[in-house]
Structures are given as structure tokens and as C-alpha cells.
Amino acid sequence: MTNMMAEFKERVKTEAEELVTAVFPKKVTELDDLLRTGVFANKDLNELHIDLKIPVPHALGDKINCDEKPTKKRRLEAIENDLGSPVYALPLGVSPCNEHIVGIIDTMKPHIQGLVNHTNKLKMWIQFLIPRIEDGNNFGVSIQEETLAEVRTVEGEAASFLDQISRYFITRGKIISKVAKYPHVEDYRRAINELDEKQFISLQLVCCELRNSYSGLHDLITKNIEKIKKPRNLHPHNLY
Numbered sequence: 001m002t003n004m005m006a007e008f009k010e011r012v013k014t015e016a017e018e019l020v021t022a023v024f025p026k027k028v029t030e031l032d033d034l035l036r037t038g039v040f041a042n043k044d045l046n047e048l049h050i051d052l053k054i055p056v057p058h059a060l061g062d063k064i065n066c067d068e069k070p071t072k073k074r075r076l077e078a079i080e081n082d083l084g085s086p087v088y089a090l091p092l093g094v095s096p097c098n099e100h101i102v103g104i105i106d107t108m109k110p111h112i113q114g115l116v117n118h119t120n121k122l123k124m125w126i127q128f129l130i131p132r133i134e135d136g137n138n139f140g141v142s143i144q145e146e147t148l149a150e151v152r153t154v155e156g157e158a159a160s161f162l163d164q165i166s167r168y169f170i171t172r173g174k175i176i177s178k179v180a181k182y183p184h185v186e187d188y189r190r191a192i193n194e195l196d197e198k199q200f201i202s203l204q205l206v207c208c209e210l211r212n213s214y215s216g217l218h219d220l221i222t223k224n225i226e227k228i229k230k231p232r233n234l235h236p237h238n239l240y
Helices: 002-037 072-081 099-129 139-181 186-222 227-228
Strands: none
Touching: 002 099, 002 186, 099 139, 099 186, 099 227, 139 186, 139 227, 186 227
């Protein structure tokens, strides 16, 4: 059992060091290319707008007699109509997702998932390197703990980006249902366009944050790699 744990720790160490030295610089380049020449480059927000496939019904026009005094039955019908039109089916079929936003989400999700996995690996690596608690000579240990705290922060932020994506679809679905129920209200249709534009900008910021997180972790760890790997001086008396 001891040998199995030793092999596991050694594998985590090797993979984590490879992440820092080889994978992180590559991820920084990939994400920077996405921002400069990829899906986010020179994007006109008006190009994000799509047809909701929910037509506006024809107005009744002259069929309504505004001078006619409403009966009690018609007043009740008017009150019921304030609740919106019942929607049993959409005449043009499914109201689609925004394919532009979905394409960007499909591009970004593997990067988000990758950062979560990478930070989890780094977290285990640093925890394995922290020595047992002793009095004195703990400066290197404090560097390990600060680095570990930063890794945990990045991991939490990356996981929250996935929550942001799911909230976007839930919010958009609710507004789409309003468009279907109140097809003559232009504000709901405009709200969909505004939400899609906001999500595009949010995904652009997510890409920036992922790039900055990889870059920051690489910089922090490489600058302090000696103290992270060997937090305590083996010969503390040489300091005096």
C-alpha cells in the first residue's frame, strides 16, 4: 500500500511539473489566439442576432369596435387575455438557440474544464510537498500555502464560469417563453438580442480570465519553484 501511494505521488509530481513547464505556456498561446484571431476577433454584435421563429400574429384591425360598450362576458375575457396567449405549439417549430453563442460556448467549455482539472492537479502536488509541522524555518512553507491558496481561487473561479453558462440558457428560455406568450411586445424580442450580446461579452471576458489565470499561475510557480519543491533549508545553521 505504501508503494502504491509513493507511485501515485510521484506520478502527480511529474504531471504537475509538466503542466507548469509545458502545458501552461501552450494554453496561454491558444487562448490569446482565440482573443486576437479566433471567434472573438473583430466581432460586430449585430451579427449575433437571430430569427426566433416566433412570428407576430396578424392584428385584428377593423374587427374591433371600440365604441361598443363591453358586456360582462367580454370584460371577463379581457381580464383573462391580460394573462397572455396560451401557447400550445409554435407555428414554425422549435425556437432555436443562438448558434453563434452556442458555438463559442462549445469552444470555451473544454478550456474551462481543462483549467479546473489542471488546478486540481496542482493543488494535490503542492499539498504533497508541504512538510510536517515544525517550529521555525517555515518561510518556504508559507510560500507553498500562498501558492496553494491562489490555485484554489483560480479553481473556484473556473468552476463558476460553468454556472454562468447554464444561467444564460435558463434566462434566455424564460424570455423566449415571454416572446411566445406576448408576441406583439417588441421589448421581449429586444431583450433576447441584448442577452445574447451580453453573453458574448461575458464569454470574451472568460477567455481573458482563463488566459490570465494560466499566465499568472505559471509566473507564480516558476518564480518560487525552489521554495515550493524544497520549502525548508536542510542546513538552517548555515543561515547564521
